[in-house]
Amino acid sequence: MYRSCSGLKERRFNVSRKVLAVLTAYLIKYFPELKTLSPSAPIVMRVEECLDAAGIAGADMLAWSAALNTSPPRHDKQDSEKEDKSRECKGCHHSAVIHELIVTNKSMAARLTILEAALLKPKRKHAADEEQEQQQAQSDQEAKPKRRRKSGNKPIDGVV
Structure with a gap:
């Protein structure tokens, strides 16, 4: 066939x-x-x-x-007890999997915190270095005294 x-x-x-x-x-x-x-x-x-x-x-x-x-026969008490046990086992398994996921998430969060701290340190140093450079540049500009013109009343050439 x-x-x-x-x-x-x-x-x-x-x-x-x-x-x-x-x-x-x-x-x-x-x-x-x-x-x-x-x-x-x-x-x-x-x-x-x-x-x-x-x-x-x-x-x-x-x-x-x-x-x-014909319809299948109904389950007797032994079958229902086996199903209850299998449901309990499934519940235990799900609980174990959830617990494992929680532990994994906590460890990943700790690793992520360490990684973020490591990445932010150079930025903070870089930002601090830039701040120092800006302050030094400002102090250099302030350090130069402004000079006055020494000539008093000289007429400007070509202006009437």
């Missing part, structure tokens, strides 16, 4: 057995509905040919279909 997608020489072109099992289960589950809707449909004829080739009776196919269409 699945010759075109299984048993090929190159494995990468083959469809997984799990996928084929699911497809087969759905085919068995809905085969009676397909047959009642259209008995002459190509899929119905192909399934019947495969059933004949495999030696499977139509009654068996209907029984499998009925079994797949």
Whole structure:
């Protein structure tokens, strides 16, 4: 039935057995509905040919279909206890992961603080050096006394 997608020489072109099992289960589950809707449909004829080739009776196919269409049984107390334990384990696991993330975040924050301090120190030194240079430049300008013109009342040439 699945010759075109299984048993090929190159494995990468083959469809997984799990996928084929699911497809087969759905085919068995809905085969009676397909047959009642259209008995002459190509899929119905192909399934019947495969059933004949495999030696499977139509009654068996209907029984499998009925079994797949019934609702699954309810969980009993043991199953619910197992689920509760697995939920508790998941809660413990989540708690452990959260705790680990908190510790990691704290250590990263400490590293970041150290890195910021290391990056800001040269800037502070640089800023302090610039301040000293500006103060020195200002003091140099203030240190030079302003000189007055010594000539008193000389007329400026060319001015009337």
